[in-house]
Amino acid sequence: QVQLVESGGGLVQPGGSLRLSCAASGSIISRNAMRWYRQAPGKQRDLVAAITSGGDTYYRDSVKGRFTISRDNAKNTVYLQMNSLKPEDTAVYYCSTTFELQTYWGQGTQVTVSS
Numbered sequence: 001q002v003q004l005v006e007s008g009g010g011l012v013q014p015g016g017s018l019r020l021s022c023a024a025s026g027s028i029i030s031r032n033a034m035r036w037y038r039q040a041p042g043k044q045r046d047l048v049a050a051i052t053s054g055g056d057t058y059y060r061d062s063v064k065g066r067f068t069i070s071r072d073n074a075k076n077t078v079y080l081q082m083n084s085l086k087p088e089d090t091a092v093y094y095c096s097t098t099f100e101l102q103t104y105w106g107q108g109t110q111v112t113v114s115s
Contacts, residue, residue: 001025002024002025002026002028002097002099002102002104003024003025003104004022004023004024004025004095004096004097004104004105004106005022005023005024005106005107006020006021006022006093006094006095006106006107006108006109007020007021007023007109008020008021008109009092009093009109009110009111009112010110010111010112011112011114012085012111012112012113013113013114013115014085014086014087014113014114014115015084015085016085016113017081017082017083017084017085018082018085018111019079019080019081019082020036020079020080020082020093020095020109020111021077021078021079022034022036022077022078022079022080022095022106023075023076023077024076024077024078024095024097025076026076027073027076028076028097028099029071029072029073029076029077029078029097030053030071030073030076031053032053032097032098032099033050033051033052033053033097033098034050034051034069034071034078034095034096034097035047035048035049035050035051035095035096035097036048036049036050036069036078036080036093036094036095036096037093037094037096038089038091038092038093038094038111039091039092039094039108040090040091040092043091045094046060047060048060048063048067048080048093049063049067049068049069049080050069051069051070051071051078057069062088063082063089066082066083066084066085067080067081067082067083068080068081068083069081078095080093082111085111085113086113087113087114088113089111089113090111090112090113090114091110091111092108092109092110092111093108093109093110093111094106094108
């Protein structure tokens with residue numbers, strides 16, 4: 001059983017920054033690809049960023065140059081640093097991984113970008 005717990009969301013003004021954290025049970029973060037998704041009201045859940053066990057990263061086009069995914073294996077935590085936030089980044093952000101053919105999700109953390 002894998003448990004993922006996100007934190008770090010909140011209300012921020014346009015142009016501001018937030019850092020999301022996803023704490024995982026066990027040492028899964030060092031061995032698995034980790035992903036951040038987001039879901040805005042009435043929209044589908046979209047992949048935002050991912051990091052492989054080897055450290056390769058992926059970003060959706062709309063966040064390239066603004067968001068950075070990283071992980072701390074010693075803390076079993078993956079991060080999403082979000083800079084230059086825009087109102088269109090407003091969504092619930094979810095951490096996810098797939099382990100032994102099962103996909104796990106955290107409970108999500110709300111990010112609201114508004115003046």
